[in-house]
Amino acid sequence: MHIPATLVRGGTSKCWLFSQVNVPVERDRLEHLLIGAYGGDDPVQLDGVGGATPTTSKAAVVGVSPQSGVDIDYLFAQVGIGTGTVEWASNCGNCATGVALYAVAKGLVPITGDETRLVLRNTNSGAILEAVVDTAGGVVHEFGERTVPGTRAGGVGVGLTFLAPAGRTTGALLPTGLAAQELPIAGTPTPHGLPVTPWVTLADAGAPVVLIDAVRAGLTGTESRDEIRSLVPWLRSVRHAAAPLMGLADPGAPLGDAVPKVGLVGPAAPYTSTLGERIEPADHDVAVRMLSMNSPHPAIGLTSAVAVAAAGLLKGSVVADAAANADGGATLRIGTPAGVVPVRCTEATPDGPGRVTVQRAARILCDAEIFVPRAQLPRAAA
Incomplete structure (x- = not known):
């Protein structure tokens, strides 16, 4: 079978939109379809459209929202790499950036002049976002000059605002009621x-996160x-210890790697970005290094950035x-590996904050039909 889809770049992620x-x-039929389309059983996703990295193995299902005051609903999927599974527990701000441009380009919302404003709802988490898409001249642009840290490629400008993001998943900005705390984790210290x-x-806020004091951990x-990458086993242990405390997993239940997001936070310090740019302490307020699933994030997920900023208050x-x-x-100003x-x-x-805003860029890369092996679909979908 074949499925129409559109590939977009939103910020520093690529996402197929359906x-x-x-x-x-x-949900089970959709999950099988995505695994087949992406080659999700394969660790290099060679026989599919997945990019074999957490930031390029993403999908979203998009439609007009039935909810008053909301224009577009989207369901986000993080397709596993070599796992044959799909994580449905989180949101992706970079993909939301792409969804906003897609919705305008496909006529799901009308263009309203030089800027087109629309409201999105992430149905995974219930998060509500406001997007402002650059439609200068009253048209949708295929290319743009807005750049974001992590790529020198330009895109169409999209301002993305998370509305009242605190507690969307757990019910509170601070699920344990504490601004900071010690977190006992299983096992012994690593080498x-x-x-x-x-x-x-x-x-x-934006997403549930566990943010580690880097300096107290002997890091930066x-x-x-x-x-x-060498710290991933320890960071996963921290994530798994935090999940039950945040109400994201029952004690003793199998633990996933989508939420909470996990990362290090340290004071501003000099470093060189992955694009070779020198970042000085005066250029940023905090240094942050996050995981995307079980890999180092090349920049920072927007939902994680929202949580970091909200925690900073x-x-x-x-x-x-x-x-x-x-x-x-x-x-x-968050110092990430990319800038x-x-x-x-x-x-x-x-x-918590009523509005959290980031300026992003997006570009539609292609419209396509994805051929999905029938053998990888449930019988009802074949």
Whole structure:
């Protein structure tokens, strides 16, 4: 069988987008379809359209929303690499950027002049986002000049705002009620001498995250991707210890690697980005290194960036302590491996920021028909 799909680049991710009218509604049938289309059983995804990295093995199902005040619904899927599974537990801000451009380009929302504003709902988490797509001249552009850290390629400008993002998954910005705490993890320290009780902030805004105080762990937060790769077993242990405390997993239940997101946070320090640019302490407020599933993220997921920025508003949090020398403004400049990502929090309340905004870029790469092996589909879909 073959399925129409559109490949988009949103920020630093690539995502295949499927119209909801062209794919099964049933989650198990949709999962089988995506595994077959992406070659999800294969660790290099050679016999499919997956990119064999967490940031290029993503999908979303898009449609007009039935909810009043919302224009577009999208269901996000993180297709496993060599696992034959799909993670449905999270959202992806980079893919949401692509969804916004796609919705305008496909006529799902009308163009309204030089900028087109639309409201998106992520049906995985219930998150509501506002997007502003550059439609200068009242048209959709195939190319643009807006760039983001992690690529020198330009794209169409898309401003993405997460509306009241705190607690969308767990019910609170701080699921344990603490701005920071010790987190006992199973096992013993690794050969790196890493702690079994790291100092962390457990937060939920954009996505649930566990943010580790890098300095207290004997690290910096400016580690290279190879250095982060060597820390993956320990970081996974931290993630798995945090999940039950955040209400994301029952004690003793199998633990996934989608949520909470996990990463290191350290004070601003000099480093060289993956594009060869020198990043000085004056250029950023905090240094952050996150995982994407079980791989070092090449930059930072937007949902993680939202959580980092929201946590930065909380006195005593790992982020606030690391950013002690920042100017205290509404914008937190996050130093990522790819460069600096500014995130702006406004309309702050005791429950968290009302709006968290990032400026991104997107580009539609192609429209295609994906041929899916029938043998990899459930009988009802064959």
